[in-house]
Amino acid sequence: MRPTILIRLYPDRWRRRYEDEFSALLEGERWSAGLVLDLAAGAIQARLAPYPASPPNARKEPLMRTYLDTLATVAIIAVAIVIAVARFIAIDASSDSASDTIRPWAIQVAVIAVVAAAAIVGLRLLTRSRRRS
C-alpha cells in the first residue's frame, strides 16, 4: 500500500484541485512516521483553511462527516506520534531506566489512539450506510 492513500484525509474541495499532482509527488515517498505526521498536519490545515474554495455547484460536505474526518486525522497523528516515540524509546532502551517509565505510557496512548481511530471509522461507516438507506 502506498502513502497516496493518505490523500483521503484531505477535504473533497482540496482533492478536486490538487489530488492529481499531489499523488504524483507522493508516489516517490516511502512510509514513515514523519510522512504520516506531515500529511495529517497538512490535512488538518486544509480542513481549517478556506482555500481552495469549493466550486459554486459542488455538494456541501455534511458537518458530521467533516467532524469525523478531522477526528480521524487527529487520531492518525496520535498513532504516528506514538510510533515515533516508541521507535525513539526502542533506540534509547539500553541507555537508562527512564525508558521503563515511558514505555507503558506510550503503549497506553497507542491503544487509546487505535481504539479512537477504530471508533471514528466505525461511526463514519455507520453514518454513510444510514445516508445510503
Added chain:
Amino acid sequence: MPRHASEKGQPPDPALLILTSLADGPKHGYAMIEDIVGLAGIRLGPGTLYGAIARLEAKGLIAPLAEQDRRRPYELTGLGRDVLGDQLVSIERLAAAGLRRLAPVR
C-alpha cells in the same frame, strides 16, 4: 544528508523557501523540494509543501501552469516577485545589522 525543518530550531517559513525557489523560473513540486534542499539544506514534507502552495496560490503570489505528466509547475506572479523582493531586503537588513553587532564579540 538534508536535515528536516524541525531539526534546525526555528524552521524557515516554507512559503519564503518556495517563493525563493521559484525566483529563477517555474518548477513543479518535486523540483521545488530538491531545489530547496540545495538552497537551504532542508527537505520540506509533501504535506508542508502543498499546504504552502495552496496558501500562496490563494494569496495570488504564485500561479499554476499547464500540467505535464501529472506534475503541475508553478510560477511567481508579479505580486509574488514584489513580496519576495521586500522580504529578502528585510532579511538582508536584519542579517547585516545582526552580524555588525556580533562582530566585536567574535
